[in-house]
Amino acid sequence: MHNLRMKYIDSKKLSETQFKRYTGISWSTFDLMVEQLKMHVPAKGRPTKLSIEDQILLCLSYWHEYRNSFHVATSYGVSEPAASRIVRHVENF
Template structure:
């Protein structure tokens, strides 16, 4: 489900869907926006959708193929997005994520 659709959810519904609160989500958005590459082609997905893609991959144990299909990107693109989000959040030192 894309960000535009999730904005309508209450705090409780959002947490049930994603596993995190709105405040944590917006903190993730801030951290990811700081690490957007200055060069290169812009991403097809907004930062919020990139985080939601990654959260759905982590929370639902869906394959990258299924996540990519849901967000309208290729499987390698979904893999790159997950890796970029993970690396950015680990680098921020604000979140507890596995480092290996």
């Protein structure tokens, strides 16, 4: 299957305009989201498969592209329930 997602490391190559077209938000908003979410990372438990940055990109692709959780999960290599949990978690913060 073709990997449709853009990992955070790849997204860093995008200009401000390109990033906003891709995600629907500015780099400064994205950085603020990362900062806020990092404050709510549990100290214990199993580490997540995706970085916080990739979790936010997953959520943004769900919101911005109107993709369903199955498509987002497939693109990011996680289960559909995991994708739904990530979206809910990001939305909560």
